[in-house]
Amino acid sequence: MTDQDLAGITRDSCPFCGERVKLSFWALLPSKAKTLVTCRACGQRSQIAGSTRIGAGVAGMIGSGIAVALTVRTSVKLCVVASILASLVAGHLAARLMLRLDPPELAD
Numbered sequence: 001m002t003d004q005d006l007a008g009i010t011r012d013s014c015p016f017c018g019e020r021v022k023l024s025f026w027a028l029l030p031s032k033a034k035t036l037v038t039c040r041a042c043g044q045r046s047q048i049a050g051s052t053r054i055g056a057g058v059a060g061m062i063g064s065g066i067a068v069a070l071t072v073r074t075s076v077k078l079c080v081v082a083s084i085l086a087s088l089v090a091g092h093l094a095a096r097l098m099l100r101l102d103p104p105e106l107a108d
Contacts, residue, residue: 011099014039015046021101023048028099030056030091036104049100056095063090
């Protein structure tokens with residue numbers, strides 16, 4: 001098998017060499033910016049796919065809405081804090097579940 005045959009075995013693998021890429025917590029938080037991660041095995045940079053970013057953003061909004069619905073009758077501070085935390089946690093979990101890495105020149 002060549003390196004090209006091994007590329008893309010798992011969703012969090014480098015699209016160039018096939019090795020798993022370690023992602024930080026901050027890389028998977030919902031954002032509009034394109035996040036580039038570097039493979040430690042081959043040194044190539046990969047981009048978190050647009051579908052992963054969009055899914056994380058939508059999950060963050062849904063989590064935020066649920067938190068607001070559950071805490072709206074309490075204090076305003078609790079409602080805001082719960083909304084922010086729920087958005088971050090739901091977005092991170094969705095990004096982890098939907099993770100896909102693309103080469104920067106082929107990504108959307």
